[in-house]
Amino acid sequence: MPTADTTTTPTAATRRTRGEAIVEARGIGKSFGELEVLSDIDFRLAPSEVVCVIGPSGSGKSTLLRCLAFLEPYDHGSVHIDGQLLGYEERGGMRVRARESRIDAVRAPVGMVFQHFHLWPHRTALENVSEALRLVNGLSRRDAEAEGMAMLERVGLAERAGHFPESLSGGQKQRVAIARALAMQPRVMFFDEPTSALDPELVGEVLDVMKQLAHDGMTMAIVTHEMGFAAKVADRVVFMDQGRIVESGPPETLFRTPRSERLQQFLNTWRERHID
Amino acid sequence: MFDLALLWETRELILQGLWNTVWICFLGCLVALSLGLVLAALRLSSPRLFGYPVACYVELCRGTPLLVLLFLLYYGGPGIGLRLDAEIAGVTGIGLYGAGYFAEIYRGGFKSIPKGQLEAARMLGISPWHALIRIQIPQMLRLIVPPGTNQLIILVKESALISIISVDDLTKNATTIVNQTFNVIEPYLAVALLYWMIIELIARGGYALEKRLANRQPRHVAQPGDTAHAHG
Numbered sequence: 131m132p133t134a135d136t137t138t139t140p141t142a143a144t145r146r147t148r149g150e151a152i153v154e155a156r157g158i159g160k161s162f163g164e165l166e167v168l169s170d171i172d173f174r175l176a177p178s179e180v181v182c183v184i185g186p187s188g189s190g191k192s193t194l195l196r197c198l199a200f201l202e203p204y205d206h207g208s209v210h211i212d213g214q215l216l217g218y219e220e221r222g223g224m225r226v227r228a229r230e231s232r233i234d235a236v237r238a239p240v241g242m243v244f245q246h247f248h249l250w251p252h253r254t255a256l257e258n259v260s261e262a263l264r265l266v267n268g269l270s271r272r273d274a275e276a277e278g279m280a281m282l283e284r285v286g287l288a289e290r291a292g293h294f295p296e297s298l299s300g301g302q303k304q305r306v307a308i309a310r311a312l313a314m315q316p317r318v319m320f321f322d323e324p325t326s327a328l329d330p331e332l333v334g335e336v337l338d339v340m341k342q343l344a345h346d347g348m349t350m351a352i353v354t355h356e357m358g359f360a361a362k363v364a365d366r367v368v369f370m371d372q373g374r375i376v377e378s379g380p381p382e383t384l385f386r387t388p389r390s391e392r393l394q395q396f397l398n399t400w401r402e403r404h405i406d
Numbered sequence: 407m408f409d410l411a412l413l414w415e416t417r418e419l420i421l422q423g424l425w426n427t428v429w430i431c432f433l434g435c436l437v438a439l440s441l442g443l444v445l446a447a448l449r450l451s452s453p454r455l456f457g458y459p460v461a462c463y464v465e466l467c468r469g470t471p472l473l474v475l476l477f478l479l480y481y482g483g484p485g486i487g488l489r490l491d492a493e494i495a496g497v498t499g500i501g502l503y504g505a506g507y508f509a510e511i512y513r514g515g516f517k518s519i520p521k522g523q524l525e526a527a528r529m530l531g532i533s534p535w536h537a538l539i540r541i542q543i544p545q546m547l548r549l550i551v552p553p554g555t556n557q558l559i560i561l562v563k564e565s566a567l568i569s570i571i572s573v574d575d576l577t578k579n580a581t582t583i584v585n586q587t588f589n590v591i592e593p594y595l596a597v598a599l600l601y602w603m604i605i606e607l608i609a610r611g612g613y614a615l616e617k618r619l620a621n622r623q624p625r626h627v628a629q630p631g632d633t634a635h636a637h638g
Contacts, residue, residue, distance in 0.1 A: 262527075
């Protein structure tokens, strides 16, 4: 499996504390009916590693992230979070779907940010961030809100705490969604196209928050179309096409000297669109 | 000539009918609202287990007239050892019948909430029960106020059918007055006015609730991005 061993930047080198992977997927496959969307995927995420997953629409990259979080059950292979099998358990020599409480427990170290934010519209920004702290961690309203405010401050939105999502811009909504995930103190964050639903001028504020997270040592898997961001922030870039990982490696290698024809085509198309 | 004196003379019978209609409708609607919510929640939480039975129940309610259900409960009940007072049969009939409609109204409300909101809750470790109580129901309630109010109004109007199983409700007592005095217009007009007042109260209550919820929550449940297509 390709790793980022050849990366030379000091930041990346310090990040890549090699040890047990936080997330490790082996040979995962997923089909929707007849359509095979993921095929024999191996994916590893080491502590403090930032991996960007790129690829054309329909290549399976969002499905990969959703399978890693078990929002979509994978059909074959295994996903381990902190060494624990996610989504299934062995019973009488058979692999069966685990109880929801077990899935929640194994998945607890993972925070997720979605393309369309998925904030709860009937709750204010602060309530969105503090809700799980109360319901899951059992904090009092006061403590949960204090913690929630700290998270909103971290993403630069403390002054918007009392606003409902409807009155926030797309970028602000996404930052609230990031704060909501961070409030549960995840050890790894999944981002599913976090900027794809945003107006171009709002993309920067979200990417800045994500850069800061990466700088702070957060382990991150990011499905993105933001090549510039991937080049600057990722330790490793994974290129997917037709449900398979075609190429994987440090961004400077992958972007400058793509080995596969498919990645060359993809990058050429991207350059034509963005440099013209 | 419209005989107001007749209404004054029979006021006790009319007021007794009004009281019976009000409490039977109140309890019947309460049963309908609560049972409907339970049915919708069961159907959504475990479609494999409850989907088919709940769907059958809903179709049965929608496919049979309330009057037939009332006859079955009141006249057919004793045949299987179920002896209900006419009033209780009325409450049960309205409750069971309305629950089928409310289950569908609630289901529509639940379905309007984007799935992603629940995925976000799951990723935070929020249990399905907490998600139901804190995320789904508050949003669903806001969505179902207009159709729910409509359904309550329909149930109150249909409650006139309980007069046929000998409940002394507004309609039955009006008919009694008609039979005793041979005056048709006055009693039925008075009763129509009283039904209209009850329904107007429900409608205004619905508007007030809608307004109250709108002040607390944004106008649209779905966020702009929720309708966009996902990539990848």
